[in-house]
Every structure is written in structure tokens, then in C-alpha cells.
Amino acid sequence: MRITYRRLSLALLPLLLLGPAVAACGGDDDPPPSPPAAAAEPEPAAAQSDAPAEAEDTGQAGIAADVGSVRNGIEIISLTGDGQGDPAQDGDSVGVRYRGTLDDGSEFDSNAGGALLPVTIGAGRVIPGFDEALRGLRIGETIVVRIPPDLAYGERDESLVIEIPRAQTPPGMTVGQRVQFGGGVPGVITEITDEAVIVDANHELAGQALTFEISIETLE
Template sequence: MSPEKLGQNPQTADTVLVHYTGTLENGEQFDSSIDREPLEFVIGTEQVIKGFEEGVKSLVIGETNTIRLEPEDAYGEWTEALLLKTPAEPLPPGMGVGAKLQLQNGQIVVIYEITDEHITLDANHELAGEVLIFELTLVDINP
């Protein structure tokens, strides 16, 4: 615990430790740090989504708050522009619509559609277009 930071909000360049639970509007949990170490990141370095960082910046050590992020403050809207068509090639067994693939550049995509002529891959983030709800607890601030 950083006694000099008690009662203060995190500032740009501070390293913060945050416990969080992320859920969708329907209550489905998609991620949580509760059963592991808190998330550590540096304020102002775009290591986390914009709305998450803004929510953390409003907290003091030990405080918990729930925030609601619209898609534009999270992973953006789902867009057809991120659908990629490639010539149809044989897929490994068990790979079909909805399966995840990693491209040569490391990007994760989802098989969106398969026809005789092409395979369409979805490069949108899996949480694109979703409203995200986070319960955040600021554990510590290290200047």
C-alpha cells in the first residue's frame, strides 16, 4: 500500500493495481481478476480500454465502483468493414463457422461464413458492439 497516495486519485504515469469483474448487459461475466492477481497498468499509456481507465482514475485506494461503458468507450461498434474474404481452402477438421483462428500477424479472427468460393473472417473484437459493465476496485497506486 502506498500511504502517500491514500485519498488521492491516480494520475498520468502512475502504476495502478485494480481488481475488476466485467459483465455484459445480460449479466454474463466475460472476465474477472478476483481469483488471480489484480490487473497492473500505467495510467495514460493506452494499455486498457479508454472507459476502463477513466473509471479507475475516479477511484481512491480501497474504493469500489461500477461503471457502464458504451461500445465507443470499450471495443467500438461491430463493423462489416472488418469482415475479410479469402479464397476457400480446406479447413482443419472441426473448424467451422464460429471457430477462432490466429492470423500470421498474430490477430485473432472468427470464421464468419464459409461458401464454396470463399471464407469470410470477422476481425472485429469479440466484445465489439457490446455494452460492458465493470465493477472496479483500486487496490494500490505506485507513482
């Protein structure tokens, strides 16, 4: 259900025009990613007996033993490569190579061929599931994990789809453009009619499980 302008306090704040939406895998302060490709029809949920078993927390070591299970909420799908040095832990500064895909296989973000992503593990600058995937990883290893929505960008909240009268919005708005409410809350314009501008203030990956292929190339 769409929330109208007069019923949502966010809509009482002025809108600021920003640039087009861009991809990012960071935390809530980062701009939202580009809209991902349309997802395929979801497959029926697996029976309870087929779900990965919840693994006991093994701390900073033992990732290999966690493959095929769930560790602290994230599914460890695979671990490859010959690890070197100490396993990464909270407080370490690491340079990360990553690729993110949705359940339909479409890629939503990657830094392949670009600069490494600098992360201080446990500092809260990336989504919680990404932080968890780095713990225990060593240089030379590549881990593939599936992160549920609650450890990624959360579930969608339809109350954050906001309808604002055209008279209350600045000129020059276009569908797909990022905007920011005066209180600092970001959103993306999803529809423009003669009467209103529709802004979705959900993160564009809200409600999505995310699969990441991650490797650490530097560790300090």
C-alpha cells in the same frame, strides 16, 4: 453484407493459425475475448429526460459527486467502500481487480481469484473507458461504471467480415479459432463452408456497452 475475398485488401494477406479465442480487457494489441453469451433483446431506449446528466469534469477527485451521472463519456453507477490514500491519476501504476458484464448481465471477463491487472493510467494499454474509471479512484473503493462502445471496442464494422476461398487458407482451421492476417490484423473464424472460410476481424466486443466493477488494490 459480407465482403468477399476479392474486394478486401486484408484478404490478400496470408492467414496464420493461432489458439482459441480468450478473454481480455486490454487494448487493440490484446487477443479478442471469447464470444459472449447471446444478448437478451434490447430494451427500448430511455427518453431523453431519463438519461444521466453529463457531469462536469471534476479531475482526480469528487467521484462520489459524479454517481448517477456521466463523466467524460462513462456512466458512474455506484461508488462504495472507504477510500485510503491519494486518488489515482495519470501516470500512476495500479493493480486492479475487475469484473466485466454485458447489458444482459452475462460476465465476459474477470480476474477474481487471479492476479491483479497491472495498469499505468493514461498509457493507453486498456480501453479508454477503463482508464477513465480509474482516475480519481482510491484504494479501498469499488466503482461500477458503464462504458459505451466508442470508449470500449468501438462499433461493429461489417466490412471486416471476410470471406476467403478455401484454396487460399491453410489446412486444419476450425470454427472459433483465432487467426491473424500477415499484416498483424487478428480475427476469429465464424463459419467454414465447402467453398470458403468466413473470418470476423471485428473485436468480439465491438458494438457492446460494457459494465465494469473495478477496485484498486495497489497504487504506486
